[in-house]
Amino acid sequence: MSTLSFTIIQTQLHWEDKAANLDMLSEKIKNIQEHTEIIILPEMFNTGFSMQPEKFAETMEGPTIDWMKRLSEEKRAIITGSLIIVEGGKYYNRLVWMLPNGQLGYYNKRHLFAFAGEDQHYTAGNKRLIASVKGWKINLQICYDLRFPVWARQQLNDEIEKEYDVLLYVANWPEKRNHAWKTLLTARAIENQCFTIGVNRVGVDGNNIAHSGDSMVVGPLGEVIYHCAYEEDIFHIQLQKEEIQNTRTQFPFWKDADFFVIQ
Numbered sequence: 001m002s003t004l005s006f007t008i009i010q011t012q013l014h015w016e017d018k019a020a021n022l023d024m025l026s027e028k029i030k031n032i033q034e035h036t037e038i039i040i041l042p043e044m045f046n047t048g049f050s051m052q053p054e055k056f057a058e059t060m061e062g063p064t065i066d067w068m069k070r071l072s073e074e075k076r077a078i079i080t081g082s083l084i085i086v087e088g089g090k091y092y093n094r095l096v097w098m099l100p101n102g103q104l105g106y107y108n109k110r111h112l113f114a115f116a117g118e119d120q121h122y123t124a125g126n127k128r129l130i131a132s133v134k135g136w137k138i139n140l141q142i143c144y145d146l147r148f149p150v151w152a153r154q155q156l157n158d159e160i161e162k163e164y165d166v167l168l169y170v171a172n173w174p175e176k177r178n179h180a181w182k183t184l185l186t187a188r189a190i191e192n193q194c195f196t197i198g199v200n201r202v203g204v205d206g207n208n209i210a211h212s213g214d215s216m217v218v219g220p221l222g223e224v225i226y227h228c229a230y231e232e233d234i235f236h237i238q239l240q241k242e243e244i245q246n247t248r249t250q251f252p253f254w255k256d257a258d259f260f261v262i263q
Contacts, residue, residue, distance in 0.1 A: 002241040004136050004166075007036040007077075008226070010215040010233045012203035013048045013172075016056060021046045022067050029071050029079070034236045037133065041081025042170055042201040043143050044093065049172035049205060050084065051121050053091035057084045060106075068098040076100050078133065081170050082109070082142050090123040095140050095170060097131050105129055109142040110151055118144075128262075130164050136241060137164040139194075143171035146184045146198070154192045156257065165244050167192060171200040175212035182214055182227075189218040193248050195239050202230060220247040 009028055014020035025046075029039060043049065046064050047056050058064055064083050072079045078099055085094040085106075093109040108125025112118040128151070131138045145151055146169050154162050167188055173181045181198065189196035195217065202213040217226040217237055226235055248254065 002135055003238050004134055004241070005035060005037045005236065005238040006197065006217075007032055007034070007039045008197070008199050008215050008217070008233070008235045008237075009039065009041055010200065010202060010213045010228055010231075010235070011042070012232060013042065013045065013201050013205070015048045015206035016050050016052065018046045018056065018064065022064065026067075026071065028234060029075060032075065032234065032236075036075070036077050036236060038078045038080065038138075039075065040168065040170065040197065040199045041079070042199055043082045043172045044084065045081040045170075046083050048201075049116070051117055053084045053086065053121050057086035057091050059086060065096065065098075065104075068096060068104075069102050072098045072100045073102065080140065080168075091121060092125065093118070093122050093142060095129070095142055097129065097140060105131055107140045107142070109145065111144045111148050113144045136166060138166040138168055139164040141167070141169050143169065143173055145169065146171070146173075146181070146188065149188065149191065150260070150262065152188055152192065153260075154194070154254065154257070155262075156254065156259070162193070162248070162254065164192075165194055165241060166239070167194050167196045169196075169198045171198060172205070172211060173198075173200050173214075175210040178212045178214045178229075182216065185216050186218050186222050186224070189220060190222040193220045193251070193254060194244060195219060202232060220244050221251075 107129035
């Protein structure tokens with residue numbers, strides 16, 4: 001039986017204060033006692049959801065990436081979350097997937113939140129990242145991507161195998177739309193017959209926008225395995241691939257899916 005352990009960090013963030021956020025997160029991560037293989041941080045974990053990339057962006061050789069490398073090696077666990085990256089003169093809301101050996105992958109947020117002007121400051125990505133860990137496949141996405149089911153939808157290959165087992169969202173999703181957040185996380189799990197994990201922040205940001213957290217782990221039948229609202233929390237969970245396999249065998253709805261290609 002294949003298992004994979006995750007640690008969710010639902011936390012307040014210090015507005016546009018990198019040093020304070022990294023110090024705070026360092027303490028939380030170093031105090032994790034449970035065995036964990038993947039540690040998940042919220043969207044823009046070192047600044048909050050800032051629209052000042054020219055002030056806070058870093059390169060892929062910058063201090064926050066170095067911080068992720070150091071802690072990942074120390075904890076012998078993957079650390080993931082998004083931050084502001086500058087590359088080729090463009091700014092990205094980039095999710096970094098940091099391995100303990102210093103290797104990394106990344107995903108640039110595809111759907112930029114125009115309602116808050118994110119599209120005016122950042123460049124959209126155009127490629128998904130599906131990471132592989134211990135035979136598990138994890139589709140990595142960011143916040144507003146959650147509203148676009150085609151971007152997350154499982155695509156069948158020639159062997160009629162599913163693309164991934166876990167769908168992961170890191171977010172700064174506001175409290176006023178938390179019903180949509182909870183509903184869509186559940187929908188994505190059901191329609192893709194996978195575990196879905198959403199990790200959000202709590203507290204009020206520098207724009208006076210409140211965040212209720214509502215971080216969740218949802219099973220492949222839509223059952224809520226974990227949910228926490230309003231409070232800071234560090235939650236550990238071990239998922240079992242057998243649960244996904246049994247669901248897909250018992251309810252082979254994927255066989256009736258529509259074939260499509262994302263351009």
